[in-house]
Amino acid sequence: MPNKTLRVERVTKRYGALTAVNQLTLTIRAGEVFALLGPNGAGKTTTLEMIEGLRQPDEGRVWWGDVDLAQKPAYARQRFGVQLQNSEFFELLTVRETLELFHSLYRQRLAVPDLIVRLDLAEKQHARVGSLSGGQRQRLALACALVNDPEIVFLDEPSAGLDPQARQNLWAVIRQLQAEGRTVVLTTHYMEEAAALADRVAIVDHGTILDEGTVDELIHRHTPSAVLELSREVGRDVASALSSVQRVDIQADALLLVTDQLEKTLIELVNWANDHQRPLTGLKTRQATLEDVFLTLTGRSLRE
Amino acid sequence: MNAVIVLTRSLLRQTLRNRQGLFWTLFFPLVLMMVFSFLGNAPSRVSLAVVAPQGASNTVVQAFTRSPVFTVTRLPRVVALREVQRGQLAGALFVPKEPAPHHPIALTLRYNNANALTAQQTVGAVEAYVAETDLALSGHPPWLRVSVRALTHSHTATYLDFLLPGILALMAMQNSLFGIGAGLTRWKEKGVLRRFRATPVLPGQFLAATLVHYVIIGLASALIVLGFSTTVLHATVLIPWGAVLTVLMLGMGTFLAIGFIVAGLSKSQEATVPLINLISFPMMFLSGVFFPVSSLPHLVTEIVQFFPLTYMTNALRGLMSGQFTPHAAAFGTDLLGLAAWLVATGVIAARVWRWE
Structure with missing residues (x-):
């Protein structure tokens, strides 16, 4: 596989008053698995479709190696592998006929x-x-x-609607694609998927990239070492009052206490429970994850 | 080029496997033709009064009674003549008393010549039948035999012969409009077309494959209806292939373009289908498919004559009934009208249609 970097430069897409993608800049290195992580409506699909040539950016450029893709759309179409969100095919053709149809549209193929x-x-x-x-x-x-033996594969929400077993199989295929030297760009709103597959992750919201890097880099940069989960029965004001807690977030029915002094926070909590004769239901401690990074960056949960 | 062929083949597969769609494409025209083949043939019999006194040749009377060409009633002379005079019966046939052996039987036919067409039909039918029966009775095998095939839908044409060209035009319209409005638009909405935009296939290639596919389906269903009507239902029509195909292609092209325009202007498939109905319904009933445009009020005729389906129906009926040949000026006018429609709708379609 030739080594070509994909560079997205200050790309913008507007739909009327709505700016779906706003001055987005990205660099995807050859041979890596790159994940665009963000909630629905963040602009992931629009970004992907502008790279694939399905949508024209209002501003900005996409470079593949030293080729401006706006100038040579046919080149990209021959060499890109594209899976769209909700891909539909002619429903009365067989699987084999469908593959043969796509196969015959390309010059280089598997x-x-x-x-x-x-x-x-x-x-x-x-x-x-x-x-x-x-x-x-x-x-x-x-x-x-994959039918055209692509150099880059774009997968838009590839695991949406799959059961856990099917998702594991998909991940195995994606890892194999990388092993063959292909670049894989995928969008997802599953934290585990980005963490399990991606060499690098870009966190997208409101059409811009909030930050990008390896999963570890992102966690170290944006969240302290630990998160303490508690049932909401305890009360947000109580948690906020603890001196060692940096921030309290709410996720579903849990309070997330972000701290870099886990032991101190635990002691404070236990003391409070003793003093007030209240149980600490649902108490859990864990290392920070991408989800926490997302919360830190956007102030809301990915699944909301 | 290769992509066009591969895509056309896939589209054809998709359409041919859609049993329900195929059924409705062919079922309605075939059933319609069958219904009218029963209705249409009955009135073409010639109603005849036979006036035969006692002792008249029974063989002759029976021969006429058995004939499928005539509806025979035996009447007294005065009544028979009065009925013919009033136009209730086409003619009265007088059979004389049995003459001496080896002398010809002189039949007399009285007919009403107020209506030239009926008169011609009656005389022609009786003369032809007499000649035929004469030979048969004489016991000699016939020397000559004539197969009669109608050129014009004047006297021997049935309603079936009249309807067939109209149905072919109607099918071309419906298949093309609903093909785009219900088929292609659905694929567009489901994102099937979008997936091809991510491949090296150009929009022009997909368009070409779509058009070729609909034209093949349209021509094949026209051939089936044409074949069924002429062989099974015995419709008698002329088929100048080149000219008929030209009309069908121009018509299908126009209606495909109209389909693209409607689908391009409406937001969804749900909005497309009612609009298509709105366009096709008036033409279906006013453009001369089921009855001649000339039977409409004058003012309506003035407008209807410029409908694309009217041009198609006129051209096909003219050619297939033998009213005009492909070289006739009238055919040229229809062709020109259709071509103008094709160019105009094609230009608009190219501006309005969006692949997503």
Whole structure:
């Protein structure tokens, strides 16, 4: 695989009054798995589609190596592998016919039978697309994205709607793509997925990148060492009053106490519980995760 | 080029496997033709009164009674003549008493010549039948045999022959409009087309494949209806292939373009289908598919004559009934009208249609 860096330079996309993507800049290195992490509506899909050439940016450029993709869209289409969010195909064609159709549209390509085996579609190869389950359809979409032996693969929410087993299988395929020297760019709103797969993560919200880096870098940069979880019964004001707690966030029915002095916070909490004869229900301590990074950066939870 | 062929093949597969869609494409026209083949043939019999006194040749009377060409009633002379005079019966046939052997039987036919068409039909039918029966009775095998095929829908044409060209035009319209409005638009909305935009396929190539696919489907269903009507239902029409195909293609092109315009202007498929109905319904009933445009009020005719479906129906019916040849000026006018529609709608479609 040739080594080409993908550079997104100050790209902007507006829909009427709404700015979906705002001056977004990114660098994706050849051979890495790069994840765009953010909630729905953050501008991940729009960003991806501007790179893929499906949408024209209002401002900015996308470079692949030394090629400006706006100047050579056909070049990118030959070499990019694309899986769209909610990919649909002709529902009355079979899996094999669909793959053969896509296969015949490219110059450089992988053999259809190999792809069928690789994505575990052998049993379903003569089944019509309309009869496939969500997971099978996702595998077909992935196979169609690989049919041209792409240098970069773009996967938009590849694990949306998959059960845990199917997600594990997908992750294995993505790791293998990287092992073959392909660059993988994916969007997700699953923290675990970004943490498990990505060499580097960009956190996206409101059409801009809040920060990017490896998962460890992001955690070290934005959150202290630990998070303490508690049931909300304790009360936010009580938690905020503890001297060692830096910040209190609320996530679903839990209070998240962010601290860099875990032992001190624990002692303070236990003392408070003793004094007031109240239980500390749901008490948990853990290391900070990407989720906490996201909370720190945006002030809200990723799943909201 | 290769992409166009591959895409066309995939689109054809998709359409041919849609059993329900195919059924409705063919079912309605075929059933309609069948219904009218039963209705349409009955009135073409010639109603005849046979006036035969006692001792008249029974063989002759029976021959006429058995004939599928005539509806025969035996009447007394005075009544028969009065009925013919009033136009209730097409003619009265007088059969004389049995003459001496080896002398010809002189039949007399009285007909009403107020209506030239009926008169011609009656005389023609009786003369032809007499000649045929004469030969048969004489016991000699016929020397000559004539197969009669109608050129014009004047006297022997049935309603079926009249309807067939109209149905072909109607099918071209419906298949094209609903093909874009219900087929392509659905693929557009579901994101099938969008996925192809991420491949090296150019929009022009996809468009070409779409058009070729709809034209193939349109021509094939026209051929099926045409074949069924002529072989099974015995519709008698002329088929100057080149000219008929030209009309069908121009018409389909126009209606595909109108489909693209409607689909391009409306926000969703749900909004497209009612709009298509709004366009196709008036043409279906006013453009001469089921009855001649000339039977409409004059003012309506003035407008309706410029509808694309009217041009199509006129051209196809003219060609297939033999009213005009592909070289006739009238055909040229229809062709020109259709071509103008195609260019105008094509230009608008190119501006209005969006691939997503």
